[in-house]
Amino acid sequence: MKRIPLNLWLGGLISTLLVGSAVLSRFWTPEDPIKMNILNRLKGPGDAGLLGADQIGRDVFSMIMAGGWTSLGIALTATIIGGSIGTLIGVTAAAKSGIFEKASGWINSVLFAFPPILSAILLGALLGPGGLTSIIAIGVFMIPVFTRISRGAAMQIWSRDYIKAAKMAGKGQALITIEHVLPNISAQLLVQFAIQTGLGILAEAGLSFLGMGIAPPTPSWGRMLADAQTYISTAPHLVLAPGIAIALAVLGLNLLGDGLRDLTDPRRKQAS
Amino acid sequence: MMLSIRDLRVSFEDSSGDSTEVVHGINLDLARGESLGIVGESGSGKSVLSLATIGLLPGTARASGQIMFEGQDLLTLPEKQMCGLRGRKIGMIFQEPMSALNPAMTVGAQIAEGLRLHKGMSQSDAKTEALRLLEMVQIPQATQRINSYPHEMSGGQRQRVGIAIAIALKPDLLIADEPTTALDVTVQAEILDILDDLVTDLGISLILISHDLGVIARISDRTLVMYKGDEMEHGDTERVLRSPQHDYTRKLLDAMPSRARKSLDQTGMEGPHA
Ligand SMILES: Nc1ncnc2c1ncn2[C@@H]1O[C@H](COP(=O)(O)OP(=O)(O)O)[C@@H](O)[C@H]1O
Ligand SMILES: [Mg+2]
Numbered sequence: 001m002k003r004i005p006l007n008l009w010l011g012g013l014i015s016t017l018l019v020g021s022a023v024l025s026r027f028w029t030p031e032d033p034i035k036m037n038i039l040n041r042l043k044g045p046g047d048a049g050l051l052g053a054d055q056i057g058r059d060v061f062s063m064i065m066a067g068g069w070t071s072l073g074i075a076l077t078a079t080i081i082g083g084s085i086g087t088l089i090g091v092t093a094a095a096k097s098g099i100f101e102k103a104s105g106w107i108n109s110v111l112f113a114f115p116p117i118l119s120a121i122l123l124g125a126l127l128g129p130g131g132l133t134s135i136i137a138i139g140v141f142m143i144p145v146f147t148r149i150s151r152g153a154a155m156q157i158w159s160r161d162y163i164k165a166a167k168m169a170g171k172g173q174a175l176i177t178i179e180h181v182l183p184n185i186s187a188q189l190l191v192q193f194a195i196q197t198g199l200g201i202l203a204e205a206g207l208s209f210l211g212m213g214i215a216p217p218t219p220s221w222g223r224m225l226a227d228a229q230t231y232i233s234t235a236p237h238l239v240l241a242p243g244i245a246i247a248l249a250v251l252g253l254n255l256l257g258d259g260l261r262d263l264t265d266p267r268r269k270q271a272s
Numbered sequence: 273m274m275l276s277i278r279d280l281r282v283s284f285e286d287s288s289g290d291s292t293e294v295v296h297g298i299n300l301d302l303a304r305g306e307s308l309g310i311v312g313e314s315g316s317g318k319s320v321l322s323l324a325t326i327g328l329l330p331g332t333a334r335a336s337g338q339i340m341f342e343g344q345d346l347l348t349l350p351e352k353q354m355c356g357l358r359g360r361k362i363g364m365i366f367q368e369p370m371s372a373l374n375p376a377m378t379v380g381a382q383i384a385e386g387l388r389l390h391k392g393m394s395q396s397d398a399k400t401e402a403l404r405l406l407e408m409v410q411i412p413q414a415t416q417r418i419n420s421y422p423h424e425m426s427g428g429q430r431q432r433v434g435i436a437i438a439i440a441l442k443p444d445l446l447i448a449d450e451p452t453t454a455l456d457v458t459v460q461a462e463i464l465d466i467l468d469d470l471v472t473d474l475g476i477s478l479i480l481i482s483h484d485l486g487v488i489a490r491i492s493d494r495t496l497v498m499y500k501g502d503e504m505e506h507g508d509t510e511r512v513l514r515s516p517q518h519d520y521t522r523k524l525l526d527a528m529p530s531r532a533r534k535s536l537d538q539t540g541m542e543g544p545h546a
Contacts, residue, residue, distance in 0.1 A: 161366035162374040162382075164328050165437060168359030169386035183376035 008259025014252025015194075022068040031059035033066040034217040042235045052237045055227065060241050067219040067242065071249065074134050074214070075200030082139035083193055086146025091181055093147070094154035095173040104151075108144040115141070117206055124212045131214040138203045142196055149192050153185040187264040191257045198253030205246050221246050273340070274477055275302040275325075275445060280337040282320050282329065291334065295320055296501045304444070307471065307478040309492030309509060311485050311524060317501040318481045319367075322447045325479075326362050327354045342444070360390045363438035363476075365467075367450040369430035373422040379406075379433045380418035386440050405436040409466055428459035432466065439470055446471060447479045452487060464490050485524050489513055497521050 025033075030049060040053035051060035089108075093101045114122075120137035127133050157163065157180065166176050207213040208222030216223065221242040228238035282295040295317040302308050310318050323329045325339055327346055339346040342361070346354065366372035374382060383405055384398035393401065399418070406414035409432040422430055431451060438446055448467060452460035468491045471478045482488050488495055488509065495512045497504040497520060505518040516522045 161368060161372040164323075164326075164364070164366065165372060165382070165434075166374070166385065167328060167355075168326065168364060169437075170355060170359055170389035171385070179377070180374050184374070 005259050005262045007255040008263060011194075011252050011255025011257070011259050014248055015256045018068060018072060018249050018252060021065050022072045025062075025065035025069050029059075029062035029065050031062045033058060033062035033219050035059075042231065042238075044235070045237050051241045052235070054224070054238055055231060055235075060224075060238065063219040063224060064221070064241055064245050067221045067224060068245065068249070070131075070208075070214055070218055070220045071201045071204050071222075071246075072197075074131060074204045075138065075197050078135045078138035078204075079142055079193060079197045079200050081135070082142025083146045083189070083196065085139075086143040087150040087189060089143070090147040090150030090152075091154045091177050091185075093151045094158055094181070095177050104147060108147050111140060112144040117203070117210065117212075120207050120212045121210075129212045129215065131218075134204055134207050134213050137207065137212075138200050141203065142200070145196060146189070146192065150185060150189060153188045154181045157181045157184050187260070191261045191264070194253050194257035194260060198250040198257070201249045201253070202246065205242075273301045274304045274342060276300070276338075276340045277321075277325070278338040278340070280321065280324060280335065280339065282317070282324055282333055282335045284330075285332050285334065294501050295324070297337070298496075298498070298501075298503055300496055300506070302445070302477050302479065304477055305475050306494070307480060307492045309488030309495040310479060310481045310498060311483065311488045311495060312498035312504075313483055313524075315500070316483075316498040318483075318498060319449055321498075322364070322449050322479065322481060325447060326358050326364055327351075328358070356390075359386050359443070360441045361444050363441065363443035363446045365431075365434050365438045365446070365448040365451045367453055369427050369434055369454060370422070372434050373430055375422055378419050378421055379425070383433065383436050383440055386437065390441055401440070402436070405440055406433070408439075408470065409433070409436045411436075426459075427455050428463060431455060431459075431463050435463070435467060435470070439474065439476070442474060443476060445477045445479070447481070449481045450483070451480075453482065453484070460487070467491070484528070485513070486528050497524070 035058065037053065037057040040048035040057040040059075042055060043053045045052045048057075049059040049061050051064065054060055054063070089104050093104045119140055120133060123133050123137050127136075154177070163176060163180060166180050171179070204213060204220070205222035205225065208220040209226045211223075211226070213222055214220050224242040225239060228235070228242070231238050277298060277300045280295060280298045281293055283291040283293040285291045298321060300308065310321070312318055320329070320333070324333075324335045325341075325346065327349070329335060335347055337347065341357075344353075346357075349357070373379065380399060380402045383402035384393075384395070387393045387398040387401055388395070403414055403418055406418060411417050411429060411432055417425070417429075422433070425433070434451070438448075451467065452463050455463060464487065467478075467480075470476070478491070480488060480492055492509045494507065495509040496506045497512065497518065499520050504520045505512060505516065512521060513525065516525060
């Protein structure tokens, strides 16, 4: 039995809480997160709900729960889509050398040059702001990351003798990629998936902070931060609540990724 | 001749486009049922020679010359035909039993792959055959071991699985590239015995590659001594060991541990110091 590393414990715990409260928010929140109650306007934690109320009297705790669903949903969808496309390009590039590899490398450098905020602004101009814009912008940013990781990992697998054995068994590149390469790089992809989902949450918050994210009144952490700017001295809890939520979510997913890496790659563990 | 290699040269191109020749015109012949040992220190080009023979050189390699196998030149054979031949007519055993098996697949599934793809066997027929092969390479409790993953086996057992995969399709030629180098001395002897018995029983021709003359001497009818991509000496194994013609062969003989030299003497061959 391997001992479970501390970062995996902590990361797993925070990530479970994040996912749990996001899912729970679909069925239950202490208050309706979009219901205004002007009497509670700017009340502090404890005076109105667990985390107080915002400038129009909405319950902050409920908004944090519901905003978690928004952030996680957009980040996960973007990472799944971008990760799948990136992995597909990466493992194909590893299987086929030559033109495809050069072309994919070139496309990726171009994609990499666009930070998600910039591509979201470009996309937002084209499609208008919204959840879909965020998903596409963040997803596009994920593609080159996964291409690079999966290509490097797959190239290592391709140099193994069991690939030669599979070729001798009469397998082609596609079958070798599916049956031999992917199962042996899945741990590395999973680690990256956790870390990138954390970055996706950060990017989603950034986009909705700039008003390029999901449309109001759907709660989102980034917009809560943006709205709270004006009240930073009078109602600091409005900044702290979404700020801490974002930081915790990113930290939790990063710890989870790191912990999974330590668990699956003993070499790194020794080095660190 | 089943296999005859003429003036085989292999060079590698590096990223800046310069090419370096690492095999400089090797010739060899192998008849059906015969076994040839190729010996030489690490970096002599033994693995490159064997990869050229199965058409699995890396993309950066260029090969010239002729590799005639059962009347066809493998160097000019279209990839599609090479695919049908590789594994089915020529089997290969690799050096590192860990890297030679997919860690994410049961050994049974790995033995069955070639049977299903080359012979079109059904899943269950392939599994029965895989079980029979595991018994042939003397894996104890084969019925349970067939569902094991490589990391659950010892190095010697993994190499037996490697042999089972290589002979599964009853190839005419088997190339074993340092099959025992990664193993303990005691296990080495067992593996070599299994290999020797199987190729003799099945009438398979064998190319056995090693940096250790002691290993070669155990099984090979003839021996080719290589050094830095060149042939140093080539002849009947007994003759090569008894009266080496080349200084390099003498050096290899001197490098053998005395215990191994003694075992050569017991098999009726006399080392130079006997
Ligand atoms: N993929 C490769 N790219 C460049 N050079 C290679 C490659 N594979 C082998 N070589 C070179 O070819 C030579 C022979 O290697 P190899 O056949 O592996 O030797 P051996 O199996 O006898 O130890 C070495 O000098 C090695 O550096
Ligand atoms: Mg070698």
